[in-house]
Amino acid sequence: MSITKKTLQDIGEFGLIAKIRNWMATSRPEVVRSIGDDVAVIDMGQKALLLTTDILIEDIHFERSWTDPYRLGRKSLAVNISDIAAMGGTPKYFLISIGLPKRLPLSFTSLFYRGLKDEARRFQVDLIGGDTSLSPKIIINICLIGEGKKGNILFRNGAKVGDDLYASGTLGDAALGLKILQDKGLRKKPKGLVNKHLSPTPRVELGQALAKKHIASAMIDISDGLLNDTNHILEESKVGAQLWEDRIPLSTLYRRWAQTYSKAPYQIALSGGEDYELLFTASPQKRAKVSSLARSLNIPLTRVGEILPEKEGVHLIRKGGKEVKLPRLGFDHFR
Amino acid sequence: MSITKKTLQDIGEFGLIAKIRNWMATSRPEVVRSIGDDVAVIDMGQKALLLTTDILIEDIHFERSWTDPYRLGRKSLAVNISDIAAMGGTPKYFLISIGLPKRLPLSFTSLFYRGLKDEARRFQVDLIGGDTSLSPKIIINICLIGEGKKGNILFRNGAKVGDDLYASGTLGDAALGLKILQDKGLRKKPKGLVNKHLSPTPRVELGQALAKKHIASAMIDISDGLLNDTNHILEESKVGAQLWEDRIPLSTLYRRWAQTYSKAPYQIALSGGEDYELLFTASPQKRAKVSSLARSLNIPLTRVGEILPEKEGVHLIRKGGKEVKLPRLGFDHFR
Numbered sequence: 001m002s003i004t005k006k007t008l009q010d011i012g013e014f015g016l017i018a019k020i021r022n023w024m025a026t027s028r029p030e031v032v033r034s035i036g037d038d039v040a041v042i043d044m045g046q047k048a049l050l051l052t053t054d055i056l057i058e059d060i061h062f063e064r065s066w067t068d069p070y071r072l073g074r075k076s077l078a079v080n081i082s083d084i085a086a087m088g089g090t091p092k093y094f095l096i097s098i099g100l101p102k103r104l105p106l107s108f109t110s111l112f113y114r115g116l117k118d119e120a121r122r123f124q125v126d127l128i129g130g131d132t133s134l135s136p137k138i139i140i141n142i143c144l145i146g147e148g149k150k151g152n153i154l155f156r157n158g159a160k161v162g163d164d165l166y167a168s169g170t171l172g173d174a175a176l177g178l179k180i181l182q183d184k185g186l187r188k189k190p191k192g193l194v195n196k197h198l199s200p201t202p203r204v205e206l207g208q209a210l211a212k213k214h215i216a217s218a219m220i221d222i223s224d225g226l227l228n229d230t231n232h233i234l235e236e237s238k239v240g241a242q243l244w245e246d247r248i249p250l251s252t253l254y255r256r257w258a259q260t261y262s263k264a265p266y267q268i269a270l271s272g273g274e275d276y277e278l279l280f281t282a283s284p285q286k287r288a289k290v291s292s293l294a295r296s297l298n299i300p301l302t303r304v305g306e307i308l309p310e311k312e313g314v315h316l317i318r319k320g321g322k323e324v325k326l327p328r329l330g331f332d333h334f335r
Numbered sequence: 336m337s338i339t340k341k342t343l344q345d346i347g348e349f350g351l352i353a354k355i356r357n358w359m360a361t362s363r364p365e366v367v368r369s370i371g372d373d374v375a376v377i378d379m380g381q382k383a384l385l386l387t388t389d390i391l392i393e394d395i396h397f398e399r400s401w402t403d404p405y406r407l408g409r410k411s412l413a414v415n416i417s418d419i420a421a422m423g424g425t426p427k428y429f430l431i432s433i434g435l436p437k438r439l440p441l442s443f444t445s446l447f448y449r450g451l452k453d454e455a456r457r458f459q460v461d462l463i464g465g466d467t468s469l470s471p472k473i474i475i476n477i478c479l480i481g482e483g484k485k486g487n488i489l490f491r492n493g494a495k496v497g498d499d500l501y502a503s504g505t506l507g508d509a510a511l512g513l514k515i516l517q518d519k520g521l522r523k524k525p526k527g528l529v530n531k532h533l534s535p536t537p538r539v540e541l542g543q544a545l546a547k548k549h550i551a552s553a554m555i556d557i558s559d560g561l562l563n564d565t566n567h568i569l570e571e572s573k574v575g576a577q578l579w580e581d582r583i584p585l586s587t588l589y590r591r592w593a594q595t596y597s598k599a600p601y602q603i604a605l606s607g608g609e610d611y612e613l614l615f616t617a618s619p620q621k622r623a624k625v626s627s628l629a630r631s632l633n634i635p636l637t638r639v640g641e642i643l644p645e646k647e648g649v650h651l652i653r654k655g656g657k658e659v660k661l662p663r664l665g666f667d668h669f670r
Contacts (some may be wrong), residue, residue, distance in 0.1 A: 005440070006440070007437065007438050007440055007441060008439055008444065009437045009438060013467055017467060019444075020448060023445070023448045023452060024448065024451070024452055024455070026461040031463055033463075034461070034463040034464055038464075040430065042428065042463070044379070049384075051428075051463065051464060051478075051480070052464065053432050053464060053466050053476075053478055055433075055468050055476060057470050057474070059471075060434075060470060061468070093375070095375065095386060095388045097389070097476045099390060099392055099395075101343075102344045103342050103343075103344060105340070106342060106345070109351065109354075110358070113354075113359065116359070126361040126363055126369070127361065127369065127370060128366055128368075128370070128375035128377070128386065129370060129372065129374070129375035129387065130388060131390050132351055132352060133390050133395060133396070134392075134395055135392050136472070139390070139392070139474055141432045141476040143386075143478035
């Protein structure tokens with residue numbers, strides 16, 4: 001296939017990001033992190049400025065038939081706050097660009113902004129600007145600005161061989177909730193799972209505590225799925241890992257419903273996205289501190305794996321002890 | 336009409352922005368400017384952080400048939416740089432969210448980024464992050480971060496009664512260029528006008544000089560049209576103005592082509608948007624400084640009006656002396 005005939009489908013989302021990184025490389029010394037990371041980091045002296053952006057497009061990221069404008073408003077902001085949480089930062093300000101159909105009822109817009117406002121208040125984040133446009137589909141783009149203390153910020157690239165790998169909360173609920181929302185035959189939809197998809201809670205307090213107390217060595221939020229996001233840490237840290245399938249924290253509702261949509265009981269928890277839980281690594285010396293933090297914040301923090309040398313790649317230890325060497329799985333927008 | 340049945344079309348873009356401002360009011364002392372301004376301003380001590388965002392949507396803001404990806408890349412960044420220029424600030428970093436169709440040729444994307452890169456280099460701006468997504472239409476959202484010295488930043492609200500009103504460059508060329516692009520019957524399209532629409536030049540150096548030398552009292556970039564953007568200054572400064580129609584700076588090409596698309600020779604220059612020239616007010620004592628700046632930068636700076644007390648509203652003095660009191664004209668996305 002000649003280069004000129006290639007489409008985005010051929011190179012995929014991660015291929016595109018690699019190309020953009022290559023095309024647009026920056027050399028400013030104060031730019032600590034840029035393209036390819038979820039959050040850009042700019043050194044401002046004692047503080048660092050954290051910047052992240054996410055776009056949500058109707059019928060790609062959500063459907064009007066199974067969301068409501070209030071929760072859409074909350075989630076639009078929540079997914080950006082989660083990126084700042086994953087560095088241990090404090091979200092501060094945001095700008096929102098919004099594209100809206102001409103005949104959209106004003107009530108939709110006002111409920112959307114009510115959700116946005118409630119989420120902003122909850123995390124003490126302020127709307128400072130934006131842009132509005134007509135659009136055939138609803139488009140929401142948020143750019144969130146946060147800050148962090150320079151010595152405390154957590155990146156994806158700090159994982160060390162021998163570190164434990166932890167996940168917060170339970171995994172797979174959001175992806176399972178999405179399958180349930182999309183299941184037109186299912187009348188009574190289990191609220192707990194649906195809510196985890198529609199109304200995720202960014203783990204700001206947990207992220208800040210892990211950073212401030214210097215417990216974690218690397219961190220990311222689980223937006224692309226456990227395997228994909230583990231891979232992000234491994235690539236940036238130049239390490240490998242093993243994951244213990246039967247240690248993956250699952251909710252009671254997940255255990256009840258997963259079998260309806262997948263034969264492999266852990267599949268959705270392994271590759272499903274949008275849980276917005278935190279995935280982090282920490283030295284085994286920190287185990288007591290991790291447990292004590294889990295208790296004090298009342299958030300489950302579960303050891304799901306261990307960091308190995310890079311040459312080991314990623315191994316999944318299945319229930320029963322069978323070991324599987326994994327290729328990268330997960331979601332690619334363009335494929 | 337009941338409130339719940341209202342649509343965005345009923346309240347219009349400016350009605351929506353007023354509502355958002357009302358819903359989302361911020362009270363943080365360091366937020367100097369926020370919703371409703373083109374640029375948000377955050378007090379960081381000596382420096383101020385300037386943040387602006389613009390969304391471009393295929394078939395709303397541009398059509399693939401009459402743009403090329405390289406110029407689209409340049410313009411996407413240019414329109415944001417222009418917002419920072421209009422405050423006298425220095426553009427520094429940007430994030431880009433991009434929605435792309437699955438079957439878009441990779442060559443489109445790489446040309447788009449080449450344009451983006453050339454514009455970024457020209458103004459020494461660095462890409463630091465973004466988001467990519469699949470989308471049925473091309474969507475481009477840029478969030479640009481700049482900085483300025485706190486005492487120098489220019490706002491819309493500094494115009495004083497008696498100030499002169501100036502415009503840079505020539506007006507109406509971009510809007511006329513758009514009409515020409517859309518005119519399917521026209522084979523040979525005049526490049527000068529078409530280029531002004533496709534490849535606007537943000538007036539960064541001019542904006543910085545007007546701010547640093549404390550020449551201007553209020554400033555805005557002309558993105559919504561001369562009348563509309565004059566109105567923005569008047570509303571924020573709580574003043575009125577008269578505009579002299581025959582002083583509006585017109586290009587030779589504009590004079591030749593405007594009559595093909597409008598009976599009133601100044602109409603397109605008065606209400607057409609996207610020139611990205613600067614509109615500013617300055618005390619009559621600064622006239623010599625304005626002239627000298629125009630010469631040194633080789634940019635025409637034309638006195639097009641005068642600031643009056645608020646109760647006078649906006650008067651347009653037509654060629655020949657006839658005075659017209661103006662309602663607000665210009666472009667509203669939702670109407």
